[in-house]
Amino acid sequence: MQRVRRGRTSDPVTHVEHLPARAAVHVDWPAWVPPSLRDAYAARGVSRPWSHQVEAAEAAFSGESVVVATGTASGKSLAYQLPTLSALLSDPRATALYLSPTKALAADQLRGLLDVAEAVNGGVRPALYDGDTADTEREWVRAHSRLVLTNPDMLHRGILPRHEAWASFFRRLRYVVIDECHSYRGVFGSHVAHVLRRLRRVCARYRSSPVFVCASATVSDPGASAFSLVGLPVRTVTDDGSPRGATTFALWEPPVSPLVGERGVPTRRSATAEAADLLADLVAEGARTLAFVRSRRGAEAVALGAKRALAEAVPELVEQVAAYRAGYLADDRRELENALRSGALLGLASTNALELGVDVTGLDAVVLTGYPGRIASLWQQAGRAGRGSRDALAVLVARDDPLDSYLVHHPSAVFGRPVEATVLDPSNPYVLGPQLACAAAELPLTEADLPLFGGDAARYALDGLVAAGVLRRRPAGWYWTSRGRPDADLRGTGGEPVSIVEASTGRLLGTVDAGSAPSSVHTGAVHLHRGETFVVEELDLDDLVALVRRAEPDWYTQSQDVTELDIVSVEHQVEADGVQLCFGTVDVTNQVVSFQRKRILSGEVLDEQPLDLPAQQLRTRAVWYTVEESVLALAELDLPDVGGAAHAAEHAAIGLLPLVASCDRWDIGGLSTASHQDTGLATVFVYDGHPGGAGFAERGFDAAVEWLTATRDAIVGCECSTGCPSCVYSPKCGNGNDPLDKAGAVRLLTAVVDRVRRAAPRQSTFGVQVGGSHPR
Numbered sequence: 066m067q068r069v070r071r072g073r074t075s076d077p078v079t080h081v082e083h084l085p086a087r088a089a090v091h092v093d094w095p096a097w098v099p100p101s102l103r104d105a106y107a108a109r110g111v112s113r114p115w116s117h118q119v120e121a122a123e124a125a126f127s128g129e130s131v132v133v134a135t136g137t138a139s140g141k142s143l144a145y146q147l148p149t150l151s152a153l154l155s156d157p158r159a160t161a162l163y164l165s166p167t168k169a170l171a172a173d174q175l176r177g178l179l180d181v182a183e184a185v186n187g188g189v190r191p192a193l194y195d196g197d198t199a200d201t202e203r204e205w206v207r208a209h210s211r212l213v214l215t216n217p218d219m220l221h222r223g224i225l226p227r228h229e230a231w232a233s234f235f236r237r238l239r240y241v242v243i244d245e246c247h248s249y250r251g252v253f254g255s256h257v258a259h260v261l262r263r264l265r266r267v268c269a270r271y272r273s274s275p276v277f278v279c280a281s282a283t284v285s286d287p288g289a290s291a292f293s294l295v296g297l298p299v300r301t302v303t304d305d306g307s308p309r310g311a312t313t314f315a316l317w318e319p320p321v322s323p324l325v326g327e328r329g330v331p332t333r334r335s336a337t338a339e340a341a342d343l344l345a346d347l348v349a350e351g352a353r354t355l356a357f358v359r360s361r362r363g364a365e366a367v368a369l370g371a372k373r374a375l376a377e378a379v380p381e382l383v384e385q386v387a388a389y390r391a392g393y394l395a396d397d398r399r400e401l402e403n404a405l406r407s408g409a410l411l412g413l414a415s416t417n418a419l420e421l422g423v424d425v426t427g428l429d430a431v432v433l434t435g436y437p438g439r440i441a442s443l444w445q446q447a448g449r450a451g452r453g454s455r456d457a458l459a460v461l462v463a464r465d466d467p468l469d470s471y472l473v474h475h476p477s478a479v480f481g482r483p484v485e486a487t488v489l490d491p492s493n494p495y496v497l498g499p500q501l502a503c504a505a506a507e508l509p510l511t512e513a514d515l516p517l518f519g520g521d522a523a524r525y526a527l528d529g530l531v532a533a534g535v536l537r538r539r540p541a542g543w544y545w546t547s548r549g550r551p552d553a554d555l556r557g558t559g560g561e562p563v564s565i566v567e568a569s570t571g572r573l574l575g576t577v578d579a580g581s582a583p584s585s586v587h588t589g590a591v592h593l594h595r596g597e598t599f600v601v602e603e604l605d606l607d608d609l610v611a612l613v614r615r616a617e618p619d620w621y622t623q624s625q626d627v628t629e630l631d632i633v634s635v636e637h638q639v640e641a642d643g644v645q646l647c648f649g650t651v652d653v654t655n656q657v658v659s660f661q662r663k664r665i666l667s668g669e670v671l672d673e674q675p676l677d678l679p680a681q682q683l684r685t686r687a688v689w690y691t692v693e694e695s696v697l698a699l700a701e702l703d704l705p706d707v708g709g710a711a712h713a714a715e716h717a718a719i720g721l722l723p724l725v726a727s728c729d730r731w732d733i734g735g736l737s738t739a740s741h742q743d744t745g746l747a748t749v750f751v752y753d754g755h756p757g758g759a760g761f762a763e764r765g766f767d768a769a770v771e772w773l774t775a776t777r778d779a780i781v782g783c784e785c786s787t788g789c790p791s792c793v794y795s796p797k798c799g800n801g802n803d804p805l806d807k808a809g810a811v812r813l814l815t816a817v818v819d820r821v822r823r824a825a826p827r828q829s830t831f832g833v834q835v836g837g838s839h840p841r
Contacts, residue, residue: 077339080316080476086454090116090306095123098147099154105184106143114147115140116306122147124300125240125278131300132246132279134287137448139307141244141280142174146181148278149240153211154187161240162275163214166248168195169402171214174244178212195219207231217249217257218555220264225507228267236271246279247287247441247487249294250727251759252496254489256555258294259500262517263507265296270508282445283484290487296517310456314447314480316473317343317462332790336464337363340414340434341370343460348386348412349379352429352458355405356414357446359435359464359729364388365593367414367434386412417442429457435464436472438729441484465790467720468730471779478724485727488760492522494529495684495757499553501526501543502535506551511542561609565592568602568612579609583657583678584624586611590660591622606679618662620671625659625801630736630750632743633684637766641824643696644817648766651687651752653734656680686758688766690817691746700812704739707747710809711737712800713793714776715749717810718765720795721776722751726764731797733761770822777814780807 091113094103114122121133121144133144149161165171171193178191192210194203196219206213207230215224224231241264243249249257261277268275279291279299288301319334340356344367347354356371358364368388375383387410389401404410417437428450437443443461451457461479463469472479491497501518504510515523527543530536535551536543545551562576565586574594577586582604586592590601592613599613635649657678662671694704702710715737719730734754741748753759765772783792788807795802 077317077320078315079318079473082314082316082476082480084312084314086311086456087305087307087309089308092116092119092306095119095126095147097126098151099185101185101187102147102150102154102181105181108184109180111143114143117302117304118144118147118306120304121145121278121302124302125149125276126151128276129300130277130279130291130295130297131302132281132287132291133302134247134281134283135303135305135307136283136309137445138309139305142177144302145240145242145244145278145280146178148276149212149242150181150185150187150189152239153189154185156239157188158237159239160211160213160234160237161242162220162238163212163242163244164220165214165216165244168197168216169398170244171195171216172399173402175214178214182212194224207234217260221256221260221503221553221555225260225263225267226503228270228507232271235268236273238268238271238273238275241275241277243277243279243295245281246291246294247281247284250487250489251732251761252493252755252757253556254294254487255491255493255496255759256500256553258296258489258491259496259504259518259553260555261295263500263504266504266514266517267507282441284441284487285484293487293489293491308454310451310454312447312451312457312459314459315461316476316479317460318470318473319462319465333465336434336462336469337366338370339462340432341367342374343432343462344368344371344386344412344414345374345378347430347432347458348375348382351411353408354412354430354432355428355449356412356432356434357437358414358416359437361416362593363434364414364416368412369593371412371414382411385410387414389413389415417446429455431457431459433459433461435466436461436469436723438723438732439485439727440479440482441727443479444484466730467717467776467779467783467792468723470783470791471721471724471775474782488727488764490758490760490763492519493757493759494522494526496553497522497526498530499551502530502545502551503553505530505536505543506545509539509542509544510536514542563604563606563609563611565594565599565611565613567599568614574599574613577611579606580681582606582611583676583681584626586613587624587657587660587676587678589622589662589674589676590624591616591618591620604678620662620664622660622662624657624676625661625673626655626657628734628736629654630687630741630752639769639821639824641817641820643693644820645691646688646766646769646817646821647690648688648763649686650758651685651750653683653685653736653752654680655683655734683754683756685753685755686762687750687752688762688769689748689750690769690821691741691744691748692813692817693746696816696820697747697813700816702809702812706806706809707739707813708737709804709806710813711739711747711749713780713788713805713807713810714813715751716793716795716798716802716805717776717780717814718749718751718773721772721779722761722765724775725768725772726761728759728761732759770818773814773818773821777811777818780811780814783807 117135121131124131125148133141152159182189190210191212192206194206194213194215277295281287291299319339322332322334344356358367365388371386372383405413431450447459463473531538563579563582565574586601587604592599600616602612604611631652633650635647637648639646659673659675661673715735719735735751737749739747753762780792788805793805
């Protein structure tokens with residue numbers, strides 16, 4: 066491949082993995098599939114189904130809830146369409162509900178269903194019902210559609226609270242399809258689990274008991290994950306009978322930059338810049354390419370960088386590259402999806418909004434701009450190229466980050482690891498309480514409902530809701546008090562979104578979560594939108610609006626914050642000869658206090674400007690360890706050095722937690738100190754960045770030996786002398802990465818790991834298994 070930009074002297078590729086092709090396993094159509102439906106699929110090129118499609122469809126048709134967990138582009142849609150459409154064709158009164166985590170996926174499914182429905186002419190009338198659906202169309206969908214495609218947010222906010230208007234639909238509901246169910250994890254997944262329980266309860270009210278058909282990417286123990294999500298036993302289908310072309314998968318480490326970063330430390334060229342060049346190179350070669358980027362701003366930056374590179378070398382291709390992300394208006398998203406599908410676009414830089422099953426055929430390559438946080442997501446993203454029997458290229462470009470650096474130098478951690486389990490916790494009181502209030506507002510809760518929502522945990526939450534005046538306890542059950550409208554923030558994002566508005570024109574550019582607004586669209590922040598650059602003039606958190614003006618600065622912004630943490634309770638602990646490993650509840654107070662302006666190319670700090678923003682309170686779950694002075698002495702750590710060692714160990718541990726937990730480093734936070742006020746000892750905390758916790762810190766406690774060993778090894782394996790972003794520097798440190806002691810962090814982590822590993826046989830006292838998975 067000829068590069069658009071030249072001049073590199075070292076090979077950035079650290080490893081190349083060749084994944085062989087796989088042949089298809091075809092089987093015959095089930096006898097119960099109507100001939101018209103078979104003919105419709107044959108007309109679309111499906112002459113015979115694959116084995117896993119029929120296995121899942123047979124289970125669902127027989128009345129058994131099922132989860133089909135096979136690879137990307139393995140045709141899971143057919144597995145649930147066969148029983149669903151067959152039922153709708155054989156019973157003209159039957160209905161079905163389809164749930165997807167994204168609007169793009171639901172719209173994509175609708176396109177395929179409309180083609181099939183038209184071919185069979187069976188009155189199926191599939192229709193979208195989401196936030197983009199006009200009010201007049203919603204009335205038609207409620208009255209006439211027999212296959213409604215929506216998402217958990219709309220089910221939660223718009224359908225279940227108005228179940229009387231949907232009575233006919235629920236009374237005849239035969240199937241509930243939950244597409245990409247592996248995406249429902251953490252706080253979001255915990256909320257969705259209760260939304261599905263509320264759905265089952267409303268269906269029972271109308272005397273229906275639908276079959277649940279779940280589709281998932283390959284995950285660890287999909288049956289247990291699906292059971293946690295829907296609350297029902299499910300049959301598991303995992304043997305993939307679909308064909309697959311060969312894939313060449315390269316691990317790519319950007320070179321060390323001649324420029325220095327914060328505090329003069331060496332840095333590598335950014336993954337964003339590398340991905341932009343790769344995208345430009347591939348587009349120049351005529352390869353249809355999708356570049357996944359971790360953030361909205363990053364997606365915009367990769368597209369902009371690729372355009373600039375192409376403008377110098379192949380200017381006629383500049384308009385064939387674009388960005389795609391959540392937060393765009395519906396019309397913009399649809400336009401980009403159609404352009405990519407039709408081939409009008411050769412290159413697209415996207416957030417994970419296009420990770421899920423949107424049918425984008427004909428892609429040749431995928432560029433992953435940084436490890437996506439989970440092995441399951443890595444394969445989901447890489448699998449977007451080479452669909453069917455086409456060969457494909459996938460490239461993982463490492464960010465200047467401890468986990469990414471670890472993975473590109475330990476390929477077995479990428480290609481030899483099983484995928485993660487889906488982590489969710491429906492018993493989280495910050496999830497359970499609001500969901501019970503919503504359920505009571507839909508239908509009064511009774512004693513018979515408590516097992517559905519968690520038994521004793523539900524009863525305890527109901528007592529709290531009664532004490533708060535949210536519910537009334539009556540002999541027949543618990544009743545909503547009608548004080549306002551109950552609600553629950555499914556995604557744990559911090560409430561209603563903040564609108565981003567161009568001040569001069571009033572044009573709505575998009576939205577951002579209120580919880581992240583202080584750090585992302587504060588006054589003075591740089592905001593990117595579809596290749597255009599804006600600077601925030603004002604953030605008004607009362608009116609939930611950020612006013613921006615068009616600009617072209619040669620700098621970007623990074624917020625700085627301060628954090629305080631108090632221990633509320635300890636649930637599990639391991640005593641390990643001067644080291645104590647703990648898991649429990651903590652209170653975190655965080656405040657964005659300033660922001661830095663940094664040069665785009667060099668990362669040079671231009672200045673730091675103060676901000677006056679309110680502090681944010683968070684009660685969540687954390688894993689932490691304390692180290693006694695005698696252990697510090699043996700590790701040759703003098704008290705003045707402990708703070709820097711603990712701080713460096715904290716940064717690296719946050720970066721490596723996604724190795725053992727299904728999270729992103731931006732889902733978690735940390736704090737370290739040479740002497741914490743609650744422990745009196747050197748203490749390192751890592752906490753979930755969601756109210757009530759999301760299960761990530763608990764997984765870190767369960768897998769502490771594996772996690773902290775990998776953390777130490779990543780620091781040791783880094784080539785820098787005193788620390789850099791690849792090991793102990795953090796891109797979100799509120800203290801300016803000061804102080805940091807790389808060598809001290811290695812000695813501290815070695816002392817902790819050695820002691821916790823020796824303590825493993827005694828951990829049964831606490832009901833946990835460090836280094837393995839928590840028995841549930």
